[in-house]
Amino acid sequence: MLVLKVVALDTLVGSLIGDEEGNVLVKSLSPSTNINELVERALKLEDGEVTEDFIKSLRELVNTYGDQVEVVVTDDGHARAASALNIKATVSPENSALRRLRNTLITTLISEGVVKSEGEWVSFLNQVMIQATRIKLRGFAAKRDLLAIQAIRSIDDIDKTINLFASRMREWYSVHFPELDDLIEDHKLYATVVYEFGSRDGLSVEGLRKLGFSEGKAQRIYDVSRRSMGADLSEVDVERIRDFVGVILNLYDLRDKLSEYLSQVMKEAAPNITELVGPTLGARLLSLAGSLEDLAKMPASTIQVLGAEKALFRALRTGGRPPKHGVLFQHPEIHVAPKWQRGKIARAVATKLAIAAKADYFTGRFVADKLKKDLQDRIAEIKELYAKPPAKPAPAPEKAKRPERPPFRRGRRGRGGR
Amino acid sequence: MIEVVNIKPHGKYAGVYLVELEDGSVKLATKNLSPGRRVYGERLYLYEGVEYREWNPYRSKLAGALLKGIEGLVLSPGSKVLYLGAGSGTTPSHVSDLIGEEGSLYAVEFAPRVIRDLLRVCEDRRNMVPILNDARFPQRYSHIVPLVDVLYADVAQPEQAAIVNMNAKYFLRGNGHLYLAIKSRSIDVTKEPDEVYKSEIETLVRGGFDVEDVVHLDPFDKDHAMVLARYKG
Numbered sequence: 001m002l003v004l005k006v007v008a009l010d011t012l013v014g015s016l017i018g019d020e021e022g023n024v025l026v027k028s029l030s031p032s033t034n035i036n037e038l039v040e041r042a043l044k045l046e047d048g049e050v051t052e053d054f055i056k057s058l059r060e061l062v063n064t065y066g067d068q069v070e071v072v073v074t075d076d077g078h079a080r081a082a083s084a085l086n087i088k089a090t091v092s093p094e095n096s097a098l099r100r101l102r103n104t105l106i107t108t109l110i111s112e113g114v115v116k117s118e119g120e121w122v123s124f125l126n127q128v129m130i131q132a133t134r135i136k137l138r139g140f141a142a143k144r145d146l147l148a149i150q151a152i153r154s155i156d157d158i159d160k161t162i163n164l165f166a167s168r169m170r171e172w173y174s175v176h177f178p179e180l181d182d183l184i185e186d187h188k189l190y191a192t193v194v195y196e197f198g199s200r201d202g203l204s205v206e207g208l209r210k211l212g213f214s215e216g217k218a219q220r221i222y223d224v225s226r227r228s229m230g231a232d233l234s235e236v237d238v239e240r241i242r243d244f245v246g247v248i249l250n251l252y253d254l255r256d257k258l259s260e261y262l263s264q265v266m267k268e269a270a271p272n273i274t275e276l277v278g279p280t281l282g283a284r285l286l287s288l289a290g291s292l293e294d295l296a297k298m299p300a301s302t303i304q305v306l307g308a309e310k311a312l313f314r315a316l317r318t319g320g321r322p323p324k325h326g327v328l329f330q331h332p333e334i335h336v337a338p339k340w341q342r343g344k345i346a347r348a349v350a351t352k353l354a355i356a357a358k359a360d361y362f363t364g365r366f367v368a369d370k371l372k373k374d375l376q377d378r379i380a381e382i383k384e385l386y387a388k389p390p391a392k393p394a395p396a397p398e399k400a401k402r403p404e405r406p407p408f409r410r411g412r413r414g415r416g417g418r
Numbered sequence: 419m420i421e422v423v424n425i426k427p428h429g430k431y432a433g434v435y436l437v438e439l440e441d442g443s444v445k446l447a448t449k450n451l452s453p454g455r456r457v458y459g460e461r462l463y464l465y466e467g468v469e470y471r472e473w474n475p476y477r478s479k480l481a482g483a484l485l486k487g488i489e490g491l492v493l494s495p496g497s498k499v500l501y502l503g504a505g506s507g508t509t510p511s512h513v514s515d516l517i518g519e520e521g522s523l524y525a526v527e528f529a530p531r532v533i534r535d536l537l538r539v540c541e542d543r544r545n546m547v548p549i550l551n552d553a554r555f556p557q558r559y560s561h562i563v564p565l566v567d568v569l570y571a572d573v574a575q576p577e578q579a580a581i582v583n584m585n586a587k588y589f590l591r592g593n594g595h596l597y598l599a600i601k602s603r604s605i606d607v608t609k610e611p612d613e614v615y616k617s618e619i620e621t622l623v624r625g626g627f628d629v630e631d632v633v634h635l636d637p638f639d640k641d642h643a644m645v646l647a648r649y650k651g
């Protein structure tokens with residue numbers, strides 16, 4: 001039996017099957033000029049997906065010429081699609097008939113009246129591919145949310161470590177200079193003093209001034225150091241303390257670098273959220289939600305209490321009052337506001353955040369300017385309408401009886417509500 | 419601003435112009451397909467009602483190759499071009515000028531960071547089609563790229579001759595041309611090709627190319643040579 005040898009091509013606007021000379025035998029075109037549809041197809045084809053047109057033209061081929069056909073295609077995906085229809089397929093993108101067929105696409109489009117000229121087709125492709133590229137870029141950006149989440153969690157870990165190490169440092173150095181503990185509250189400054197001067201004999205008013213202390217404070221520290229009750233230390237003792245303190249200072253540097261990095265990544269991953277609430281709070285929200293996608297799918301009411309899961313579940317369990325805000329408390333407008341306004345402001349911020357997250361995840365469009373403006377207007381309104389505390393506090397609802405079932409267990413690591 | 423004294427067609431390369439400036443210097447330029455717009459901070463010159471863009475050989479290897487007298491400019495109005503490694507669009511924008519409204523330039527680039535700039539260039543130039551993809555996998559863009567007249571490759575990768583061969587198999591028509599920017603450490607590529615360079619050319623020949631000319635881009639680009647080749651297909 002005679003075997004028909006053909007070549008098959010899948011394209012943005014449909015599929016062509018040609019003979020060994022590259023002459024068109026079967027075509028299945030979807031002559032849509034709807035940019036959005038074409039963008040979708042372009043993205044699918046780039047992922048190696050096979051279009052319905054391709055399958056359709058293969059079916060037509062078999063219907064017309066019988067199944068004794070052998071088809072040459074450009075890649076494995078299309079070979080598999082042909083095999084699935086019991087058609088023998090080989091992959092050979094450089095096949096000359098296939099190359100010729102590729103070239104007839106544009107003339108076919110013109111003769112079919114899909115476009116008037118090659119120039120028209122190209123300017124069409126230009127629009128489709130600009131759009132498709134934007135969507136792909138957004139895809140890359142979307143994955144960057146996971147980097148932002150790791151960065152903010154690292155920063156939190158570093159903060160915890162710094163606190164832990166700083167207490168150790170103070171305790172350790174207090175063997176030598178106990179009075180310093182009360183004189184310098186800031187951990188970083190304390191660490192810098194220890195690192196710079198080592199033993200308290202090394203202190204000088206001049207040197208302390210250089211570290212940024214006022215004249216009076218520098219003098220005071222110096223005076224106290226001269227009559228300290230602490231024990232004397234050997235050089236080796238001091239060196240080991242300095243090694244330890246050096247690590248603390250390095251952690252501060254690392255923290256600065258990560259914060260810088262975080263704001264970069266957040267601007268790429270979630271420009272609207274970042275503009276609205278800043279990179280740190282924005283990243284915390286992503287972290288609590290799990291990803292930008294998860295955050296984008298949350299209603300404003302959930303966003304409002306993110307980070308207050310403990311309080312929320314307690315309220316659910318006991319029938320008490322639900323929390324007014326979780327991590328959003330860190331928003332400056334909320335924590336400086338009087339108590340009775342906080343819930344309302346948190347609600348307003350959460351509403352805008354829900355929109356910002358959706359824009360960041362779904363469209364990539366920058367809408368934060370308007371969101372920010374609306375939010376400010378709303379906050380001003382709240383401040384005006386609720387300038388005074390409510391006349392009398394609403395009575396606390398009666399506490400419901402604790403249910404029998406064991407306490408609710410959360411899947412995610414808790415972040416502590418407020 | 420420096421005054422233009424004269425602008426005239428380049429004798430050897432059609433579509434390329436020589437801009438003579440007041441201070442005696444002469445610059446390469448192309449007609450601006452998108453008047454009023456710059457791509458990489460280049461100068462614009464208006465002369466007898468036509469706007470030209472200066473073509474900087476220190477920024478564009480193709481301009482460097484022309485100044486080094488490469489044998490032939492194979493781009494003309496209506497050319498179809500597949501450009502691998504389009505970067506932020508510096509050279510592609512001049513290619514876009516050269517091929518005009520009737521031409522088409524398929525610009526492949528895989529780095530998200532630079533493609534944002536490339537998109538801006540494409541928005542002003544409807545003859546450019548941006549493709550965010552890896553030139554090592556031509557099947558990923560085979561549904562939109564037709565057979566082309568010219569393949570331009572500047573992906574700055576060690577295996578780029580192999581990438582070129584693969585793309586040529588899919589997309590370069592018989593007798594179509596190739597411009598390939600090769601990174602080379604030799605002093606004079608035409609006399610003492612170093613190993614990298616030699617093996618790249620051998621790969622091209624195995625892929626069905628006839629090498630027509632090679633020029634070193636020094637002093638515009640100390641590290642590169644430009645190869646002009648023809649595809650036997």
Ligand SMILES: C[S@@+](CC[C@H](N)C(=O)[O-])C[C@H]1O[C@@H](n2cnc3c(N)ncnc32)[C@H](O)[C@@H]1O
Pocket residue numbers: 477478479502503504505506507508509510526527528529532551552553554572573574575
């Ligand atoms: C030297 S730059 C190109 C500059 C550009 N040709 C010009 O003259 O304006 C090389 C570009 O190739 C891109 N590139 C490298 N390997 C690639 C690949 N496999 N696929 C697509 N692009 C690639 C790089 O991201 C980079 O932007």
